Amino acid sequence: MFERKHVDAVVIGGGIIGCATAWYLHRRGLSVTVVEKGRVAGEQSSRNWGFVRQQGRDLRELPLIMKSLANWRGIDAELGESTGFVTCGNLAVAPDDKKMQAMRDWARDAAAQGLESRVVSGSEMEALAPAMARRYSAALYTPSDGRAEPGLATQAIASALRRVGQEVVETCMVEDLLLQGGEVTGVATEGGEIRCSKVVLAGGVWSTQFLRKLDISLPQSDLRVSVGRTQAFAHGIEIPTWFPAVALRPRQDGGLSFASGAVMDHDLNADSFRYLGRFLPNFLMNASSLRVHLNSRFAEQRRQARIYRAAERKSYEEIRTLDPAPNHKLLERTRSALADAFGFPRDLGLAETWAGRIDVMPDAIPVIDQAPQAKGLTLATGMSGHGFGIGLGVGEVVAELVDRGTTELDLSAFSLSRFSERYFVKPKNLL
Numbered sequence: 001m002f003e004r005k006h007v008d009a010v011v012i013g014g015g016i017i018g019c020a021t022a023w024y025l026h027r028r029g030l031s032v033t034v035v036e037k038g039r040v041a042g043e044q045s046s047r048n049w050g051f052v053r054q055q056g057r058d059l060r061e062l063p064l065i066m067k068s069l070a071n072w073r074g075i076d077a078e079l080g081e082s083t084g085f086v087t088c089g090n091l092a093v094a095p096d097d098k099k100m101q102a103m104r105d106w107a108r109d110a111a112a113q114g115l116e117s118r119v120v121s122g123s124e125m126e127a128l129a130p131a132m133a134r135r136y137s138a139a140l141y142t143p144s145d146g147r148a149e150p151g152l153a154t155q156a157i158a159s160a161l162r163r164v165g166q167e168v169v170e171t172c173m174v175e176d177l178l179l180q181g182g183e184v185t186g187v188a189t190e191g192g193e194i195r196c197s198k199v200v201l202a203g204g205v206w207s208t209q210f211l212r213k214l215d216i217s218l219p220q221s222d223l224r225v226s227v228g229r230t231q232a233f234a235h236g237i238e239i240p241t242w243f244p245a246v247a248l249r250p251r252q253d254g255g256l257s258f259a260s261g262a263v264m265d266h267d268l269n270a271d272s273f274r275y276l277g278r279f280l281p282n283f284l285m286n287a288s289s290l291r292v293h294l295n296s297r298f299a300e301q302r303r304q305a306r307i308y309r310a311a312e313r314k315s316y317e318e319i320r321t322l323d324p325a326p327n328h329k330l331l332e333r334t335r336s337a338l339a340d341a342f343g344f345p346r347d348l349g350l351a352e353t354w355a356g357r358i359d360v361m362p363d364a365i366p367v368i369d370q371a372p373q374a375k376g377l378t379l380a381t382g383m384s385g386h387g388f389g390i391g392l393g394v395g396e397v398v399a400e401l402v403d404r405g406t407t408e409l410d411l412s413a414f415s416l417s418r419f420s421e422r423y424f425v426k427p428k429n430l431l
């Protein structure tokens with residue numbers, strides 16, 4: 001299955017974080033193999049909205065997303081492939097005066113880090129988004145934000161990796177980490193072993209269970225987010241926009257991707273209870289937007305967890321790629337909100353609907369760290385709903401961390417140990 005049985009580094013997970021990390025490891029001169037249990041970008045990385053935004057981010061994350069944006073601007077030329085990235089700005093409509101003030105405060109703090117972002121009035125919004133039918137009094141506008149095509153971007157990186165002779169192997173579960181005296185010596189996969197001294201875990205919503213086997217606690221949970229795509233039509237929208245009831249992005253194919261900007265579903269599973277206390281501050285802040293369900297996810301997540309127990313290894317065929325059902329009722333309401341905002345017909349043609357499971361941390365910022373329990377293992381997970389935009393920046397710093405053991409950018413906010421130092425941590429993002 002593998003052309004090379006020995007490489008410098010193995011990356012577990014072929015989402016944008018895994019592929020970008022592999023790309024920057026390659027640029028540093030390391031040999032690297034990406035091992036993906038399903039298909040490249042089969043989970044979050046192809047299902048997301050495609051916002052590449054600095055806007056509203058937790059200020060601790062801002063240097064990383066600003067770095068990422070700089071990388072996005074040059075990535076097509078670097079890869080020789082199209083990711084669909086364009087700089088187009090981002091708008092977030094203020095539903096009330098309180099939110100508008102919070103946006104002003106955030107823009108002031110972001111400006112101190114060198115990011116231009118400003119609250120625009122109704123008339124400026126009209127000029128920026130002339131297709132908008134409903135009028136709002138203010139919005140946050142960040143001109144240097146962008147958008148890209150989730151259906152293209154990660155595949156583009158994987159293709160470039162293959163072209164330069166690095167391996168990206170699909171339909172291959174990494175079952176275990178191989179360790180000797182506390183140091184990484186390789187990985188065991190369903191296709192055999194690969195020897196290496198460096199492993200990056202970029203496993204998205206699977207990371208918690210993988211680490212539990214190594215006695216590493218990662219308090220990560222997941223949310224189900226439903227998305228719709230319209231047929232191509234003359235919508236006249238250029239800027240991805242976040243309204244209270246709908247978030248939308250113009251697509252390269254002429255349609256729109258849209259989703260609720262306010263409501264997210266959580267399907268109960270064993271980790272919901274295991275990490276309930278950890279997520280309490282986050283839950284209290286977002287209680288009005290969260291809908292909790294008891295459904296087949298409980299059993300599915302148990303199967304996910306069992307995969308990493310030796311006796312039940314081969315039971316993963318049915319859940320190789322998580323493909324949750326979209327919340328159709330919510331999407332119907334969201335489609336109406338989209339139609340209202342722009343004066344589109346209410347029966348706007350839908351081409352496709354889907355959902356994805358987002359990996360979230362209690363404080364809604366990622367874990368990017370070296371695991372003290374296994375020398376050579378680096379964690380890059382828990383992107384908390386914005387890993388697409390931040391992906392290229394994360395990939396570059398993770399590659400630096402793997403290669404040099406240290407990074408120029410301060411990553412202390414993303415340490416795993418923050419959860420042992422403080423039980424309660426809370427989100428500080430605006431959007």
Ligand SMILES: Cc1cc2nc3c(=O)[nH]c(=O)nc-3n(C[C@H](O)[C@H](O)[C@H](O)COP(=O)(O)OP(=O)(O)OC[C@H]3O[C@@H](n4cnc5c(N)ncnc54)[C@H](O)[C@@H]3O)c2cc1C
Nearest residue numbers: 013015016017037045048049051174204356386387388389
């Ligand atoms: C509906 C939705 C909307 C979103 N909107 C946005 C947005 O607009 N902007 C934004 O920036 N972000 C957005 N996000 C979040 C973003 O998509 C994610 O943060 C990002 O894609 C995470 O990338 P990843 O590589 O960490 O995870 P994933 O893309 O989930 O990839 C992880 C991969 O690891 C593989 N894997 C796991 N365990 C193993 C194993 N043991 N062996 C082999 N392979 C394994 C999985 O199969 C999976 O393919 C959204 C997410 C969703 C679901």
